[in-house]
Amino acid sequence: MPVVKVYEKNEVIAEIEAEKSSNLLDVLQKKSVDIEASCGGKGVCGKCKVKVKKGQKPYLENLTPEEKSHLREDEISKGVRLACKVEVCEDLDVFLEKSSERANILSHFAVNDFEYEENIIVKKVILQKPSLDDQKSFELRLKETIGDGNLKVLPRTLQKLARLKDQEFFAVVYSDEIVDVKSSCLAFGLAVDIGTTTVVCYLVDLVQKRVVDFYSFINPQKKFGADVISRIDFTREKEEGLFILQKEIVDAINRAIQILTEKNSISKDDIYRVVFVGNTTMLHLLLGVDPQTIAISPFVPVFTESICAKPNDLGLEINPVATIKVLNSISAYIGADIVAGILSTQMHKSSKISLLLDLGTNGEMVLGSSSFMLACSTAAGPAFEGVNISCGMGAVEGAIDSVKIENGKVYFTTIGAKQPAGICGSGIVDAIAYMLKEGIINETGRFCDKNDTYKSYMREENGQQAFFITDSVYITQKDIREIQLAKAAISAGVKTMIEHAKITEDDIENVYLAGGFGNYINPWSAIEIGIIPKKLKSKIVPVGNSAVAGAVLVLLSRKMAYESQEIGRKVKYIELSNSQDFNQFFVESMMFENFSQEGEQKQNG
């Protein structure tokens, strides 16, 4: 069998024996090599670039038309290929182009000041010694000491009680159960937000009732497809696909648990509770539940209610008695992350009307107050995460994340102040906002031939006009069209909800911006290109990762868990694919009509 040697930064990281004629992307993914393939291996996204050599020579065998269109001449001459198009027929050396980088993710957190009612209790216990006149069991002594004779006890707890009964120890009580007895007084929980692109885990001290650490990572399922639809396709097209995706995410969460527990010098057994939020598809994949009906009309998920499970049901490496709660969702495209977001803003309890925009891989939005709640979702989001954009990339190190175009010059910053490797959502939105302002493009989104000030930044790329931010990072006419479609979808979604609620823009008092993209976007730019109505400019409140914040609330408070159920029942979902209003608004929102002289003062949110 041919052998594939995989190199990263000139080090061999894997040696894989491959079936003859197997697909290189398959071979790499099977061995969990971290490689992007947003389109799921269809040769469309061009992200699975690798340098392939046979001996010392570039491997050019059977170069496909897709590769020729995605790769530059100089790349091809070096042996760069799309892994999804390479057939492994002989021994090959494969060089990964970029090392995988830890995502630059939100860490701001503001729920530590919240007032929580008692939820988990850790109590010091010294049992009274028995005698012939007092023969009651050690279990009953324990319950009496805790002060509740009706508590349940598990076999594992009894096994440990038999060992600890003669010494001072600690009992961990949760709900109606003594879940553990042990010699330490530690009790931790995890709040996990599983995004399509990014996964965030917060480690929460359940006794101190505060967030103590967090860890985030790129969702490893990403290599099987960038968006929910291509992941669902993967479960349908690949035998065991569902199982593979579930294992990927569970393994990755277990690694995060390993890292967080080691770093904080606690044991995995100290973790007694996990709350998961995420979009509906991610939660189906987490539980190993087939999500196929989410992808096809009429878009029906298998479950939306909150689900309780045990670590063993998922293969999660924490205390086996721990309780796992998957928070309730609302519909196929309004997930538990949105329910958690609503919870963290408490907009459902306010008499004022609020708008919540969660702009990540998908764009979800909620409009409402204590008297009504509406939600809808558009699939227009991916462009804002760099997907389908020529030089687009996620918000990881090296991404251009902010741009300023003024006085004939272009300024930018990159994440981690690294060499620019591409551009992420917030950078694209900035660039387009300034291109509008500086007249580089007009309100229809077309490049203006008349603009001479920025002539030196303009040139053709692959037969299209393009604006070059650096030598290799540019924005094409097609990229601008993608952003126009995305912003139109969101804008139309908001307008549809406003229409449905029979209110006006003026009635909205808060605009909560959430999600990976929502949090980094420059509000001025978002208004400038028309994502957010201009009238709402002064009402924007960035809320960070409101999904994981809501998960922490549920982790720490039974009342909040109850509220999340109430939210699930209260929110009315509007299916946009079925909405006349939406289609009308979508067409109307395509233009960059928001642009005006008013926008000239840049606002920092």
Place this chain on the structure above:
Amino acid sequence: MPVVKVYEKNEVIAEIEAEKSSNLLDVLQKKSVDIEASCGGKGVCGKCKVKVKKGQKPYLENLTPEEKSHLREDEISKGVRLACKVEVCEDLDVFLEKSSERANILSHFAVNDFEYEENIIVKKVILQKPSLDDQKSFELRLKETIGDGNLKVLPRTLQKLARLKDQEFFAVVYSDEIVDVKSSCLAFGLAVDIGTTTVVCYLVDLVQKRVVDFYSFINPQKKFGADVISRIDFTREKEEGLFILQKEIVDAINRAIQILTEKNSISKDDIYRVVFVGNTTMLHLLLGVDPQTIAISPFVPVFTESICAKPNDLGLEINPVATIKVLNSISAYIGADIVAGILSTQMHKSSKISLLLDLGTNGEMVLGSSSFMLACSTAAGPAFEGVNISCGMGAVEGAIDSVKIENGKVYFTTIGAKQPAGICGSGIVDAIAYMLKEGIINETGRFCDKNDTYKSYMREENGQQAFFITDSVYITQKDIREIQLAKAAISAGVKTMIEHAKITEDDIENVYLAGGFGNYINPWSAIEIGIIPKKLKSKIVPVGNSAVAGAVLVLLSRKMAYESQEIGRKVKYIELSNSQDFNQFFVESMMFENFSQEGEQKQNG
């Protein structure tokens, strides 16, 4: 390493490589060879007899004094040894003396006519097709069809729902949970009584609400000690001893499940609920909870309350979502089997006073009515199960189970009408009752020298007077003393409770005889030798295996599960080791004073 070949009925059943100088009993037990060792390998009980050969010759190396005292000359010459005294230094052939035989156990059952309230529900489901106007999840559709929106659902159920949603299927609902969805409508439960000697499993159809089959077997832990104390010793003396005993019983129950499901053509996944009863020590061993404090004063168990567990907690091979309930006990020596027994007689709800005698390896007794409940336990039981009796054996095939001595002749029956191999409890009690009646022994229990009628049955054995029922099955003076001690203990226990309750024998309206021995004993004989007061003769009601009957009630009825908790709280346990009354009554009960001409009419119960 020396090799031990194990033969049963001339067939090799095992070939074991043994460490040089290892103990033969250890070697055999480690490979799960079914061999009795009631004393736990101390060379006291003499039950671990095996024939050992080296090549064709009897293996007589290092014959110990214990073996010389336990083995007859002719046995020694054939190579019969006590496995616990043989050191394995070279290749040996080991011949098991008796093939293990399926115990002859109660099968009578009378709870099928009971009226049960609804408990588990299996409902046929066809889900309504979704549309763009009705996008609710399949889980919600399922709950609506069942008619309860608050039901919980497990991940496993959702996984299956995703596969079954488009066809007709069945939902299994238990308590507040949809525990399963599947294409068959079967739902079964198990009621298991774990006795020190015998384990009984009843297979119950939870839909039809009736017992459909049963399977019973000798508790495989028996090879590590015949009674609870020697098993507890084993957990203390042997590293991993607790784990070994737990594994033995769980493996054996899994084998029983395999047999019952195959025989009844159902799947292990069709089993959704198990109720365990048994004495307190057996339940500790089942859950892997260290029982050591049960064996030493002040005799305190780790737990007595009812425990809920999942199959995975124990390693039980049934549907992983099944609920396991270990019924509540009362004290270290009044177990869940007694609670279940009380439940099945319903004596706790009757205005009449009843006495429940459960005579198995231990003797447990309960006295009470709706207004009071007392219980006590004596360790005197084992003699009634053939333990510490010269020719004693359990109630298995070949055991003499009934004896009649009349007109100078001795009649007997054996279980399975096999060649007599020994005598079990009911046979010994019969024999002693008739020996009293015929004047072979007097009221002090001594053999009467004057009796000539049965002279031919009498001769010396190992320096003691003995009465020979067959050529090789006999009852010695020491055996009679053992029975005297046992019957005195039970009699004194009953008297202590009567005294404590401030009632008289006349106030007792029912005497329920339960347990392996209790059910087979001839009531006339029991009265004759003084186990049961003569006055209660007409009030005896054999109740079969009341423990497993109670377990079935709990399996089928939530109300009964609740009642069992009530019983647990109501019963007052009297610690006899601490009781002045008991010691007084014990001494007084030693004689066979019950004997009288009245007893001449034999009664069949």
